[in-house]
Amino acid sequence: GQQVMQIPQYQHVQEGEDFTTYCNSSTTLSNIQWYKQRPGGHPVFLIQLVKSGEVKKQKRLTFQFGEAKKNSSLHITATQTTDVGTYFCAGPYENSGGSNYKLTFGKGTLLTVNP
Amino acid sequence: DVKVTQSSRYLVKRTGEKVFLECVQDMDHENMFWYRQDPGLGLRLIYFSYDVKMKEKGDIPEGYSVSREKKERFSLILESASTNQTSMYLCASSQKPGLGYGFGSGTRLTVV
Numbered sequence: 001g002q003q004v005m006q007i008p009q010y011q012h013v014q015e016g017e018d019f020t021t022y023c024n025s026s027t028t029l030s031n032i033q034w035y036k037q038r039p040g041g042h043p044v045f046l047i048q049l050v051k052s053g054e055v056k057k058q059k060r061l062t063f064q065f066g067e068a069k070k071n072s073s074l075h076i077t078a079t080q081t082t083d084v085g086t087y088f089c090a091g092p093y094e095n096s097g098g099s100n101y102k103l104t105f106g107k108g109t110l111l112t113v114n115p
Numbered sequence: 116d117v118k119v120t121q122s123s124r125y126l127v128k129r130t131g132e133k134v135f136l137e138c139v140q141d142m143d144h145e146n147m148f149w150y151r152q153d154p155g156l157g158l159r160l161i162y163f164s165y166d167v168k169m170k171e172k173g174d175i176p177e178g179y180s181v182s183r184e185k186k187e188r189f190s191l192i193l194e195s196a197s198t199n200q201t202s203m204y205l206c207a208s209s210q211k212p213g214l215g216y217g218f219g220s221g222t223r224l225t226v227v
Binding site (some may be wrong): 030031033035041042043044045048088092101102103104105106107108 | 150173215
């Protein structure tokens with residue numbers, strides 16, 4: 001079945017260090033999305049990438065979609081304690097038995113930041 | 116911003132009980148989803164609905180059913196709750212299935 005693999009599972013950094021999480025799909029994606037879930041919270045949509053090789057920035061966060069549209073990365077420059085949480089990537093896959101698409105999530109990368 | 120409201124933040128139910136989890140969204144979205152989230156397993160899709168009275172099974176539908184009588188409301192039903200259904204349940208909605216989701220705050224269900 002469709003899989004979205006995300007690494008690393010955990011990452012602990014000192015405040016000010018950079019952080020990167022990687023996402024790989026078993027199949028080509030029409031788009032890839034990133035979400036952040038704070039401890040005790042719910043996932044919050046961050047961004048969607050659509051084009052091959054696309055790069056988008058949100059302040060200290062840089063999102064990249066691979067040329068083959070099968071992988072993506074999220075890079076945070078100079079982490080802060082407010083960056084703590086789990087970062088998920090997700091891609092739409094056609095649901096088996098139907099013509100509709102479902103969003104399949106990676107298992108996420110838990111980022112902790114030591115102040 | 117999309118507002119997705121789940122009726123309960125915490126629930127404790129007994130084994131064998133019928134459990135209803137309610138979700139309401141205010142953005143007139145056609146697509147609504149139910150996920151459960153468990154440590155180490157991530158977010159797994161239970162059911163989704165792309166229109167009123169329409170539903171489609173996700174990856175783990177066993178033991179669950181859903182109801183979508185109105186566009187804004189999507190209910191998850193545990194026909195006979197079991198302890199392995201103890202989990203965080205998250206409802207989401209989107210304008211289209213492949214676009215960004217708005218999530219509710221979640222319902223942490225404990226089955227004893």
